[in-house]
Amino acid sequence: MIANAPFFVVGLLFLGGLTAIFMEKNLVKIAIAISVISSSVNLFLVALGYRVGGTVPIHFLAGEGTRMVLPTPQAMTLTAIVIALATTALLLSLIMLVHRHYGTLDIDEIRRLRG
Template identity: 65%
Template sequence: MTGNMPFLVVGILFFLGLYSILFERNLIKIAIGITLLEASANLLLIVLGYRNGGSIPVFTLAGEVETMVLPTPQALTLTAIVIGLATSALLLSLIMMLYKHYGTLDVREIRRLRG
């Protein structure tokens, strides 16, 4: 019996991610926060497609099992994970470059562009 537990986890992950983006100073931790946000969104999609006691949605299993979890969210999640991977990679490489240029990972000091 899963009930609303997964949604609670999604919420916790979401706010953890938001918290670390808003209140952490280290750029890497901000990147982690973004990854947490992504994870919460992905988890939300998966949970939405879950049917109690369902099995994997594979075409050849049709008829053999009673319920299947919904396939669409899984496809969506896969896509979202790939996108998330690209984002994280780019984010981390930008952080690396920032460190090279600014010599710091403190987000408060990266503010040359203002006004």
């Protein structure tokens, strides 16, 4: 149980982001919460590939014959980070357009204005 502490930290981070998405009223704060969730997923992927006593998967830095962590989750995390960045840029652009259209970022206000 306690040995799985990194996974629990990731789960708590995920739940914190999800709670912020449900509870917050400001669109920018919701975007920040989505970023927190994607960061927690990236952390989870990297933590899944860890092996006890493993070093970086680079022969040049690790030396010969050492035990290495799994490289594939790290490569996939690299892809996921860039995709999260592109998603965040698109999200912020949409939020800018919403603010220009409605003049506010409060989601209750936006729903009321839409009638």
